[in-house]
Amino acid sequence: MRKPVEQIEAATILFAGDSGDGSQSIGTQMTETTALIGNDVATLPDYPAEIRAPAGSLAGVSGFQLHFSSEQIHTPGDLCDVLVVMNPAALKVHLHKLKPNGILIANSDNFARRNLRLAGYEEDPLESDALTKYQVFRVELTQLTRKTLETTQLSTAEIDRCKNFFALGMILWLYNRPMEYTMKWIKAKFARKPQYIEPNILALRAGNAYCDMTEQFAVSYDVKPAPFEPGTYRNIEGNMATVLGLIAASHQSGLPLVYGSYPITPASDILHGLAKYRNFGVITMQMEDEIAAVGVAIGAAFSGALGVTGSSGPGLALKAEAINLAMIAELPIVVCNIQRAGPSTGMPTKTEQSDLLQMFYGRNGESPIPIVASSRPFDCFEAVYEACRIAVKYRTPVIFLSDLYIGMGAEPWKIPELSELPEIKPNFSTSADTNDEFEPYLRDPETLARPWAKPGTLGLEHRIGGLEKSDVTGHVSYDPENHEKMVEIRAEKVARIANDIPPTEIFGAQEGDILLLGWGGTFGAIRTAAENYVAEGLPIGHVHLRHLNPFPNDLADILKRFKKILIPELNSGQLLQLIRSTYLIDAIGINKVQGQPFHVFELHAKIDEILKEIEHF
């Protein structure tokens, strides 16, 4: 008899185990399947910096959280409905994220004394009263997988590596999801090691059948597809969206893409992604250090290519001097900063948005540089494309900010039409542009951009460099008045980019009590909180800034329309400082610096507090 299916609106699942247990892999598969059947989905991979920390240790726990819904969602969820743990350490690290009465699936085979001790448990929590407020399912995942695969040719160690698919099979059953997409993926993944295809598929099926057969699981759940705008969709991670955005900018501008990089978490996936696309003419160069990586981008820009470099905070610190060279030389490069928790090496696999002031100010001298930030995984495509557009149009380095949370998080993306992409026109100077001496700092009167003259162009031979240069001619100059003038021109050029920024979109109330002002990867949590208050009819709005330097022209006016400006940030208040000093207003910060994204309830708590204050006045 078929077991009953319960309709629910949304679910949040967290897979956790040792780094080698394959939690990331089955999390990604569950995400793919869920997106393909039409739910909205958001993910949060959470893994340690160690590639393989000691087995069973708290330090080695790797997790993958996904939230899916029949409605539009913006975050990977605060608390989980289902927690799958492969060992006691995973339970210890993640139990606090499970909702009361939530489902806990534990691989009981791994709850032996040694693993319990490693996780700091005196006694087996599965046997004690510690978990009474949850629905606990003890599953002998290791033994069941071994029994399933005992007739295969695989060694026990190899068989044990299939147990994550047994677990995935269970979850697919629990949420009534088809197994076919995962099977297809397994076949592709192990195309060169075909001996692993059948066993992984067998484990997947066995996990599925186990739930169907065993009396433990009495009910399964279904989440209907979410309403999406018409279009063609795919699932995409932020770093991959960045890769596609860069290739699109290269393609649409006709400029060859040269990407210089040095390996660093969490930016390396952009290098890996781009390196696959040589057939798009993409040149990737893994350089000897961060400085060389930005150096090749600058050289490529001087030669007339789209020069791009990517890194994270520590790498940006090293690149600062070279970025400043591109600034004064007025060459178009794009610098991607996929932020992680600092300072110094900090927490390389945890998210944060604490490099904003570094990007604003972390260079010697007066050094204005445009900054564009992406707000969610798929937004990386548009935001990095916009960074390229600004760089080329205004002949300036542009910083593109992303972070680990959106860089590695995934969600469905409505694939844009190529015709929707803004134009990027290099407008190179030609030999015809000059009849006498070429003037490399003669500016466009509207944008203040200087000419871009490629080496190889007859008659435009010129010299540039890091020394202050004379207005118009570009010759080296120590003239005091000229220096001040050049400083002002460079600032004014960046300020004029605001003329390109479309009117700011305010979600919710257009004026009223509270404006939630955010930037970057906090979009999901802030928008979810805003939606909740707007649904209650409260006068709360949300503005999420893509352009951080310059700010949009209409921002000053928008800020005046609300009684309180609340700025949630995963730092100690960096946009907060900029807004307060730029607009002389008493904005309030909501700050979290734990290497973890906001929970929506954390925002609710602060917003409720402010609302109360407003009522009292």
Place this chain on the structure above:
Amino acid sequence: MKRKRTSRIPVGAPTLTRNDFKSDQDVRWCPSCGDYSILAQTQRVLPELGIPKENIVFISGIGCSSRFPYYMNTYGFHTIHGRAPTIASGVKMANPDLSVWVITGDGDALSIGGNHFIHLMRRNFDINVLLFNNRVYGLTKGQYSPTSERGQKMYQSAPIGSLDTPFNPLSLALASGATFVARSVDVHADHLRPMLKAAFEHKGTSFIEIYQNCHIFNDETFILQRKKEHKTDHTVLLEHGEPLVFGAEHDKGIRLNGFQPEVVDLTDGEHTIDDLIVHDQHAEDTTLANFLAGMSDTPDMPHPMGIFRSVQHPCYENLMTKQIRTATERMGEGDLNALLHDGETWMVS
């Protein structure tokens, strides 16, 4: 000789002269600086290379030598300290048709830019690197550099004497896999010009160390190799396939004694030319080149001048171009729309 990528001046076009390569900027090195001579020889050689001047790019870092691009009427980029190799790599990669020249000094290339220098050598871009070695930081007024001799007194930063062991730029370049390594002297115009030309003709990274005087902060450095009256006894000219003979009367030679170089007198009746080391600049093995490079570290040995090594290896930019070509043949020319729709997609209507 493989064809250079750098496009040639069309037949019949007016030939360029030295003056075509002079920029309108006043040259501002100290009077009698060795850099004047290097600049003049470069401006004399470039018209002989047969390439249009708009295809030539000079890129420098920071230091006295790095002002060089401002004085050349070509494309030029005066960048930041030590980083010229990285920017030159980007310039060359984005347009392999350009003739790219890096101008650097001992501090710029070997101290702050040491890492970039060795990696440039191993990548083997078709780039020419001229290192002006005056064994001192001139622009910052007289500190010891990575090529200053140990114990040497530098009145600013080593008043009692430098403690560092100096780098040998040629040994470093050879250890990094450089395919063309040469040495010349600022004021030996007739030697420097052919070296510049050979560096240009070599396909791959060409490295020339140029001994250079700093009249202000390290006057008379390399005096024995630079001055006419000394140089015949203190330098030995390297010629491919020729024995290592030197001296005013060609009366001395270098032979191998164990693993050490030894100066022998060819007039003493005991030694003949057949005892001497014969130079082979095309040897794939770097033992001989390393041995010759090490001679300048050995007291009382003449310093070899000329081409130490010149071998053909694939250039980075050509390998990259080949990867792009192969990938395009295999996967077809990139189709952006197809790329955006790559993988599993679904329609919502």
